[in-house]
Every structure is written in C-alpha cells, then in structure tokens.
Amino acid sequence: MARASESPRYVAIAAEIRDTITNERLDPHTPIASERDLSERHGVSRMTARHALALLESEGFVYRRPPHGTFVSEPRVAFHIASFSDEISRLGRTPGAVVLWAEERKPTRSVREALGLTANATVHALQRLRSADGEPIAIETTYVPAALTPGLLEQDLGGSLWAVLREEYTVLAVSATASIQSVVIDDDACKLLGVRSASAGMLLTRRTYDADGRAIEFARDIYRADRASFEVEALIPAPR
Amino acid sequence: MARASESPRYVAIAAEIRDTITNERLDPHTPIASERDLSERHGVSRMTARHALALLESEGFVYRRPPHGTFVSEPRVAFHIASFSDEISRLGRTPGAVVLWAEERKPTRSVREALGLTANATVHALQRLRSADGEPIAIETTYVPAALTPGLLEQDLGGSLWAVLREEYTVLAVSATASIQSVVIDDDACKLLGVRSASAGMLLTRRTYDADGRAIEFARDIYRADRASFEVEALIPAPR
DNA sequence: CAGTGGTCTAGACCACTGG
DNA sequence: CAGTGGTCTAGACCACTGG
Structure with missing residues (x-):
C-alpha cells in the first residue's frame, strides 16, 4: 500500500x-x-x-x-591522479597488481587517437587488477605506444607501471588529463573486484604525458565506488 | 530458480x-x-x-x-572544475540558477577549517539548483567568508557566483582543489533534481582560491550521475 | 477510466557455506 | 543440515495522469 x-x-x-x-x-x-x-x-x-x-x-x-x-562496509580511499602504487603506499597500505592479460596489438581508433599514433603503430595493452592489502580496488586497462617501450611485456608488471617506464625506458610521467564518471560495473569486473553484480563504479579515463607533451599512456580504470574518491586540483580559466 | x-x-x-x-x-x-x-x-x-x-x-x-x-535516457555532460555557468555556456546551452536559500551564519567546524576562518567569523551560505536549458543538473551548497563579500546576499545570485565575486568584490577565482566521489542522492535532493529516490550522484567538494592563495569559497555540489562527468588535469608528483 | 510505475504479500526453490 | 542471500511467482492496492 x-x-x-x-x-x-x-x-x-x-x-x-x-x-x-x-x-x-x-x-x-x-x-x-x-x-x-x-x-x-x-x-x-x-x-x-x-x-x-x-x-x-x-x-x-x-x-x-x-x-x-x-x-x-569499510570507508573509502582518497586517490589523487597519480601512481596507484604511490597512492596506496602513501596511506600506509601495500599495493598489489595482478596482470590479467598483456599483449601487443593494433589499437582501436579511440586508443590510437588518444595516444596520437599513426595508422600502423601498435600498442602494448595490458589489464591489471589493483589491490590494497590484498583487497581488490580497481581494474586498470592500459595502453602504451609499443615503439616507446620495446619488450615492455617481458618486464615485471606486478608493481608500478610508471616505475618500469621510468627505470627501464627513461620515460617520465609528468602530467595527465582525466575524465571521471559514475558507471555500473559489468559482471566480469564485479567478479574480479569481489563486488556484487551491477555495483556502482567510477570510470577514470586517463591520458598521461611526459615533459615533452608526448602521450605515453592511455588508461581506462574502473574503481569500486564504495572504496574510492578522487582528489583533484585545477587552475580556473580566465573569464570569457 | x-x-x-x-x-x-x-x-x-x-x-x-x-x-x-x-x-x-x-x-x-x-x-x-x-x-x-x-x-x-x-x-x-x-x-x-x-x-x-x-x-x-x-x-x-x-x-x-x-x-x-x-x-x-539522455547522455551526460562533461564538466571541468570551473564555473558551472561557463561550462554550460561552452556547450551551447543556457545555464540557470535558482536560489533555494541564502543566509549569513556561523560556519560549522568543517566549513570553518576549509576556509581557514577564525573562531568568530561568519559565512554567507547559499544553496542553488543549477540547470542547463531548464533541466536540473546539480545542487550547489556554497560558503563564502562574509568579511570578503559584504552584502553578497542582496546581489543577484541567479547567474554565475564567480562573476559576482569578480565584478562586485574584485575577488578572482584562480585555482581550486576538489574531491569527487560517488554518492546516493537523498530524497529532498532527488525531488529537486527530478530524479527518482536514491539515484546515483557525484559529490564534488571544492575549495576555491584567489591569486594570493586565499580561500574564497567552499562548496559541496551534488551532480546527477547520469548527466555529468568531470574532466580534470593533473601534474604528476615526482617519484619518491 | 485505462494505464503507469511504486509498494507489498506470502509463499517457493536454488546454490552455497560452515559446523 | 541449518542458514544465507538470489531469484521468482501470481497476485494485490495505491496515487497519479491524460484523454
């Protein structure tokens, strides 16, 4: 009634x-x-x-x-747009990364445009389950221009990807642009994250650049909405 | 079964x-x-x-x-951390603001700390329903140090607040820090936004500063999750 | 007044887990 | 084997709207 x-x-x-x-x-x-x-x-x-x-x-x-x-439930974790590993360490917790898959491939159109690649360039694509003290927090799907990082997929990707780029390839992430939106997490991702079907998530879509303004990474990361918030800083454009 | x-x-x-x-x-x-x-x-x-x-x-x-x-449903709107009015105008739509309430008051502890105020300072507090082409998009709850903006509540607040600060008080918003998280919108806010009870929202908590690094505004804005995404830029901190 | 979504009942069988 | 949440049935009455 x-x-x-x-x-x-x-x-x-x-x-x-x-x-x-x-x-x-x-x-x-x-x-x-x-x-x-x-x-x-x-x-x-x-x-x-x-x-x-x-x-x-x-x-x-x-x-x-x-x-x-x-x-x-537990309260959520505040993330900056930065290295996942660094953010979790900063909170005194232990970051984790499990590689779900990794391969070299032709990029889709949206990935190619995000990285500013030519028509026949390839990318290293990988998906990793990220965790804090063993608790799953996010699924990262990352694309890196293959020409920039030969042999990347043979490296140890169980830690910070940006650290590997820095130490093995002298590629330094200095800035990023990102988009944050609320999404419903699909079934496969829910299983990996240990949350129930159709849970709320935050989709972080990120382009990362080096000091020369070269796109070095494009990523689509799904965070558990119940475990993450994002801290951002912004310069306000001058009035029109 | x-x-x-x-x-x-x-x-x-x-x-x-x-x-x-x-x-x-x-x-x-x-x-x-x-x-x-x-x-x-x-x-x-x-x-x-x-x-x-x-x-x-x-x-x-x-x-x-x-x-x-x-x-x-309709697709969502991409926001930068900037003036709501400017963001909506940029998309070729007409921004709207309806003042729900506005008053001078003693700040709560969290507002006082966010604005860096002394114990007996007061704030101008106001809540506005923001819209694009008449469609409700967000509820903004804004706190401004009263000492900075005498008579603010008698101004026309049906447009850009930052424009009023700029033109009437020579106070210019130049930077902001914000936190974005996923929330469930409470019943009163759902009614104002014209969405069903317990809909998903994005909570943007923002501190805005002028060129001298002085906090000029603290805001808690609730956006409809189905209508908004946030575009952000970040400088990556140097590795530890 | 026909049709909609909102709420609610009083059941049912299922897979799965730990003791 | 007791207990849990997951799914599902076949109904019911409600407020509300537009034609």
Missing part, C-alpha cells in the same frame, strides 16, 4: 539500520540482521526487508556475502 | 532492452515497454520485469516517469 506523506516501509527499515551503523559506530564487517530476521522483526515480507538492504547496499553502507550474510 | 551458468531472467531481459537501445540508436525519451508488457511478453512475473528495468535505470540507460512510463 502506498501511504501519502509517509515513508515506504523499506525506506524506514533502511533508515533504522543506517542510524544504528552510524550512531553505534559499528565496525566494518559487523554482521547485519538477515533478511528473514528483519522481515519477522518488522512484520513485513522478505521482499520488503530485502528492498531495505538493497538500498543500503547501493549507498555503500553494507555489503552482501552470500551465503554468510550482510555486513557493515 | 537459480540456473547454473545461465543468466538470471531479469539480466537477460535487461540485456535485450539495452541492445535494442544501442543497436537501433533509440532517441532519448523514446518509450520502453511497460512492466506489464514485458512480463507478458517474456512470460515472467511483473516483479521480474521490474527488476530488469531497475537494473537498466541504475545503469543510466532508462528513466522512469510515473505514471507515464519508462523512457530512454
């Missing part, structure tokens, strides 16, 4: 749980009542209790871990 | 609609089949059809407009 000027029951139940988490300062990973518990306690059907938990999950307050239950 | 190695039915139905929107290049605001139509056509309950549409809505592919139906 719809109620004029009253909250739907799932909203009220979610509010009660949200308040409990906030006011009692529940630790991350503390269990929340199960859907069946909630439905009994509030005298609603399980679908309605479920709706309340789904709302809290979309807000990042709780996460589900079937078949164990529903738990309080 | 769960099906090993098969998609749930709501995912399959959503995929079919998503493909139709993409492949047939359906125009924004084109109607999608109703929940009852979908349930009949696919031989599922209405709750399952509804689940499919809820998934597409969370992805930004469709929007609901009760009791009219469900429709194809």
